[in-house]
Amino acid sequence: MSKKLSFFSLLGLLLCIPLTTLAMEKHANKVVFLAADQVINQNYYAVGENIEIYGTVNGDLFLAGGTVLLDSANINGDVFVVAENLVVKNKINGSVRAVTSKQTELSAEVLNNIFIAGENLKVYDTAIINKHLTFWGSNLEMNGKVGQQLEGAMENAVINGEVGSHVDLYLSPKEQSNLKLTDKAKVGGSVFYRALTKAEVNEAAKVGGSIDFQEWAKKQNDKGLKDYLWSLVLSFFGMLVVGMVLFYVWPGFFSDNFATLKLQPWKTLLFGFLSLILTPIIAIAAMFTLIGLPLGLMLVAVWLMFLYLATILSAWLVGKFIKSKILAKYKWSKINLLIFSLATYLLVIRIPFIGWLVALFAYLFAWGLLWSKIKFKK
Helix, strand or coil: CHHHHHHHHHHHHHHHHHHHHHCCEEEECCEEEECCCCEECCCEEEEEEEEEECCEECCCEEEEEEEEEEEEEEECCCEEEEEEEEEEEEEECCCEEEEEEEEEEECCEECCCEEEEEEEEEECCCCEECCCEEEEEEEEEECCEECCCEEEEECEEEECCEECCCEEEEECCCCCCCEEECCCCEECCCEEEEECCCCEECCCCEECCCEEEEECCCCCCHHHHHHHHHHHHHHHHHHHHHHHHHHHHCHHHCCCHHHHHHHCHHHHHHHHHHHHHHHHHHHHHHHCCCCCHHHHHHHHHHHHHHHHHHHHHHHHHHHHHHHHHHCCCCCCCHHHHHHHHHHHHHHHCCCCCHHHHHHHHHHHHHHHHHHHHHCCCC
């Protein structure tokens, strides 16, 4: 798992680097230091071996590096981190989303949610997470307080703190127990976990609801489970970082999509199908002629790039459609809508039968929209 996480962190780092060149406030040095008396009134982007943030940031933080330390009471936006080690102290007035290849240590108060994908996560007893804590990784030690739900998938988990709502965990299939609720564990709702063996629950642990154990139907290959989970993590964060880059380099990529679909749904679908199928055929035909070889190669390159971009746009379309039907009254930023869309899309496409059908139509619509964005105007 360490190798996979290291690879993923490196990939995330490489994908984050373009953002630093486009930001209003950016830093890319071996050591990045934001002093306590410094104030940033926009989004802040930094890449470095060591990053230390003590100052005020009135925007979102996008950080990629070896070791990242956050120790400020005035981070007034969301935090996105790709690093080897992450230490979060003091207070975060937003959410934290991070991928770490080694260790994450949390002793801060976080106003909203935390999503961590990494090798190890240690939540100290001084930590307060006001909403959800989600962890995908190897080892979780939870000593602090989670206001709402604790969820995720991991190899081992120790709950030695307080969870306001439910616990919903998937544990790697192991012969020995890999979920422990100590005498200090306090869960306001139910505990659901899927594992191969039952959890160790101390008699003094307090659980407001039921403890539901679901055994794996059969002993699965541990490597296969971890590969599957990390493929989801890799897909999500890879698409997320590319989507964030697109917000800056191609502002119109996500705009006016639904207006176009409402006006010309079938035309968009047809253009999507034709551009997906005919582009490589035209490119190959062009390459058979000496004069058309450069054009053919360019068409192939663009077509391959659009194969991936259409997936991201497909996710955006699915997520925005679901939000418009269920969560229309809530106003979200583009970043939050993108996160919701990617997570929703990756879940929906795994629904038997319906999933691939939704993915197919969304993908063709996305190709049609891409065509409409690049075609020449009369």
